[in-house]
Amino acid sequence: MQKTAVVMVERVKKHGMLDKWIKYRKKFKAHDELGECNMGDEVRIKISRPHSKTKSWIVDEVLKKNPAVLYQQSKEQASKVGGPRTTTTG
Template sequence: MSDVENTSVDSADTETAATEAAAPAAAPAATETAPRAARKVREGIVVSQKMDKTAVVAVVERVRHPKYNKFVLQTKKLYAHDETNDVNVGDRVRVTETRPLSKTKRWRVSQVLERAK
């Protein structure tokens, strides 16, 4: 009689195991979204706005030199999307990292901090 009980328990365990295995695979994709990482934000000066809906922003960073331990200024040019063509050369702007918009454009102008004089 114990053999009969074991077989019924085994079949019940396999049924619940099959339903448990199927449920978790579908649940995370449908109900749970992965948390988005914080996007990078930089401030810089617009150095060119000759392209349509694109501004070139120069961002200056202080970086410690690996050998001499002295701080050196590094300038990077970021291509930023400007939907309204609102910025002009000399404006201080805040740019936010975004999905790739073109071959080189990975930033978006989020705010104009100071207009050029």
Template sequence: MANTSTSSVQGSDATDTAETAELARGYRKTRRGYVTSDKMDKTIVVEVEDRVKHPLYGKVIRRTSKVKAHDEAGTAGIGDLVIISETRPLSATKRWRLVEILEKAK
């Protein structure tokens, strides 16, 4: 009677493995920004805004940086609001991947 079946536990092994793999890699950063260039093949340039507090005076300052992101389908255009996610290095300067287009440019 001490011998119990583990068949009910085996069904959740696949989800446990996926969760542990995600935790082992760490959480990937996601950013929102506007597309400033789409002239390259499968690559977009996204301007990401970061708000930081000045260390001495306390004023909130807007800092922007431009990052290159991979757009496999080539669907994003200039002026689109997009979400990008950090990924493995895809080229010398490309470390981000397009996740979703939130709003198309008018």
């Protein structure tokens, strides 16, 4: 599943008799050709031809990146450039 992104879609619907708001969740498997999605990203998917038995969606675009992943990537880039290093003594 290297080129597959599992996308969870949440919907909120009001129950008729109980008069409560209920969350419905569904997972879709989408084809991610470029591998640009990470866990926690918000993406837009669109329907396409079937790529496999369970995968018939493709990732259209990444709407919003996960802030935790962005922080980790910037931290790795700073260590490659030779930024300030922290050492721990123990």
